[in-house]
Amino acid sequence: MPLFSETTCKKCHTRLRISENEMSITGGKEKESARCPKCNNIVDEAMTNGFWEVTQIYD
């Protein structure tokens, strides 16, 4: 299962790739927000062991 997904920001319509970065330390799952790097809009919210890394996709 790949630890990334692609989405489009609903606010500025930038194509984004969301990667999950898992941390090796066990800290329990927390709900983390993935934010658009361009306009700071929340594009996804999910439980993760680590944090979301959001990068812009350039064609």
Ligand SMILES: [Zn+2]
């Ligand atoms: Zn945006």
